[in-house]
Amino acid sequence: MSRHESLKQHALGLGVLVLAVTTAYAGSRLGVDELMASMQLLRSAEDAVDNVAEEPAPSQVDINAHIQEVATQHGVAPKLVAAIVAVESQFNPRAVSRRGAEGLMQLMPETAATLEVDDPFDPRDNIDGGVRHLKRLMKRFHNDLPLVLAAYNAGEQAVINHRGIPPYRETRQYVVRVLRRYDRDAAREVARRLATPKKKPTPAPAPAARVARVMYVVPDAVTTIAPPSPPPPPSAATDDVVEPVRPRSSKAPGDSP
Incomplete structure (x- = not known):
């Protein structure tokens, strides 16, 4: 039996006891006012019990x-x-x-x-x-x-x-x-x-400009000028041939020796 039901039965028992005593008194003395008061007391007891919480609040x-x-x-x-x-x-x-x-x-x-x-x-x-x-x-x-x-x-x-x-x-x-x-x-x-306020992120640097080919538009054709080609690699070095130098003759042609 829960605490709520136990309290209610106790209140009802008390009310019945009061009602019985008052009824006996009323029967002998015809106390109508006392009878009504006992009934009101019984109703108040029931209302009070109904307002009791089912279980106490947890600690x-x-x-x-x-x-x-x-x-x-x-x-x-x-x-x-x-x-x-x-x-x-x-x-x-x-x-x-x-x-x-x-x-x-x-x-x-x-x-x-x-x-x-x-x-x-x-x-x-x-x-x-x-x-x-x-x-x-x-x-x-x-x-x-x-x-x-x-x-x-x-x-x-x-x-x-x-x-x-x-x-x-x-x-x-x-x-x-x-x-x-x-x-x-x-x-x-x-x-x-x-x-601490957050720092704003630093923007990334702009990408470097790319070198593009230059194009000239002429009435009849499109001429593309490309960047100059790199020079060819140097060829393998060769030894210079040195020929002996002959002495020149001082005589004119046709002279006898």
Whole structure:
């Protein structure tokens, strides 16, 4: 028997007892007003029991136990999951954001439906769905934790489009806040990196101009003037033949010796 049913039976028993006593009193003294008052008391008791929650709200100890169990099952650091829960919902299983995200890990309704989360306000169901979603993002972004957290907050398509953490103030603050709870050194490094403006890439130099052939257009033909051909290679050197020089005669032709 649940606590709710036990309380209701107790209230009904008390009401019946009051009604019986009052009826006996009314039968002997004809107290109509007392009879009506007892019936009103019975109805008030039933209404009060109906307003009692079925189960008490889970404590943070119970939530931490769910985190430890589910995170270990899926191979995710429990401390990381606890950091996300703290930033997302402050450990409130009934939390609902302005955009409609629900539960401890703030699952959007369409995400919860994709992950087949039956009740996003059930602590264990919500944590199980959130951890499975986180694990998928870790595979998608090769365990680059700042990118994973940015995708958890802003959506993976935003990270893909911006090729990194999107320039959204909320997302950048979210990444640093979660990392600060999980790894302070990593949080400081990411905060420093986000505060440093990116340098614009230096444009590549223009390609060198190519030498083209010059063309002259004449009325009847097109004459192409090509660049001059390189000189032919020198031929093999040959030895010069030196002929002996004969002395010239001083006599004129026809003179006798």
